[in-house]
Amino acid sequence: MSIPAIIVHGGAGHLGPDDPASSGGPDAPRLAGVRRAAAEALALLQRGGAALDAVELAVRILEDDPTYNAGTGSCLTADGEVEMDASIMEGEGLRCGAVAAVKDVQNPVSLARLVMERTEHVLLVGPGASALARAAGVPAVSNERLATAAQRARFEAARAGAPAAAPAKHGTVGAAARDRAGHLAAATSTGGTFLKRPGRVGDTPIIGAGTYADDMLAAVSCTGQGERFIRMTMARAAADLVGAGHAPAEAAAQALRRMTGRVGGDGGLIVVGPVGEPGFAHNTPVMSRAWSRADGTIEVGL
């Protein structure tokens, strides 16, 4: 029997002076969400639930939380629309699913799971992904409903020529987990970069870049400048470092150092290994995260 483990992130990035989380309260909005997601996923694992279900649950909670740049609350594209990417993977059979450039579902991570379980495919993009959602009975959600008033205001301000209020805040969300049976899983979801070119796809739905899980290695979810993570096959690289004997935290830090040494880039990642506590690393000022300790408590950090 393995000790269940979960770690959740709400994105790596910068804090603006106006950011509620800057006040430092442990349950500022950006920490409250990751804490709740980790706690609910851990409760599921402690009841004997599967790592795959735990990471999907954690990511769904964060997609539904307008604080994060995923699902409801996603950044808007240059066209003023929400375009979302997500992926999920389990480490026993290396099954995985992903969607990219999807505009009309409430929970992209669950659509990614449908790709994994209901098709022979790994990645569906654009209207083809929406078609699977409709065929599976997933209701269409209007793009307007996914775009929050705050994101709409940010878009309008940028369109009116206002200088960016703060450095880019990546709000990608993700989770990595180990269940009692020792199986690993990881999932990641994002609205992508603010004012992105329509059709731009970052690392989030790319298996091996934004997400990877292999029971023999580790489960990993990344956040940050996605293009750099793709070039380094970051999630797979971090998982390989755990496979080579590094603890999750050290593997995360070393993968990030290798990336910055080779191609630069800002971001972070979370890692769960076959044993022990979860680990993480980031080279941005902040990365909201919450994780389980061996004693079953939840820690949060920024």
Next chain:
Amino acid sequence: MSIPAIIVHGGAGHLGPDDPASSGGPDAPRLAGVRRAAAEALALLQRGGAALDAVELAVRILEDDPTYNAGTGSCLTADGEVEMDASIMEGEGLRCGAVAAVKDVQNPVSLARLVMERTEHVLLVGPGASALARAAGVPAVSNERLATAAQRARFEAARAGAPAAAPAKHGTVGAAARDRAGHLAAATSTGGTFLKRPGRVGDTPIIGAGTYADDMLAAVSCTGQGERFIRMTMARAAADLVGAGHAPAEAAAQALRRMTGRVGGDGGLIVVGPVGEPGFAHNTPVMSRAWSRADGTIEVGL
């Protein structure tokens, strides 16, 4: 000074009894194309050209050859359309570009290179990729022109309920090269699987799965059941094996054995390392390919 090296594939798969290449002539259509692509790319390398230019040239030649399932001659989707994916990567700076689900360009590999060189992004999908093409002055090509009479007839036969004439023939194309300066590059292009669900994206445009290049490791291009290659981050895995000291042919064979041992799957891959001759492996009955020997001659094989 390195010895220039190029290897090109025209897809791994099966031969139907009606296939012209079954007659075994060394320059049957499927071999003539890869021979010409390799010869022209090698000539470019021998003139001192860059590996990146060589792989783009080789893949363009195969995209324009209706024999292969890439560019002109792509398989049709379930909707009867051409939907193409491609990627390209260079091994010095790990720069890369990719496009997926593109319907209206003559040479997807060159659009992938535009993504690499004219944007901050790695992957553009669907209409967003076409928009970049138009902005860069790449003319729109009608979907009808990319669909050959042979592919149209195959689609109509399937729609009329005719049994499949032959097992799936993957006709994905790719190239991997090393130039005199010792730099590596790889590129891959495909029309995807016959009658695929619109929006389905395989390994071809996924950096680390269908294509990878790193001067410190190897250049790799894959072909086959793309979803299996994604799950194994196949191109990166093969490159890592070269980095661990295996010759390209052994790295290709070992990566393929690991894939089949873990998740099954049919296909093949080509590999160029920092030194020595190119290598390849496939577990399908055939994989058309052409490669350069150290003496500057071109070999072909099925």
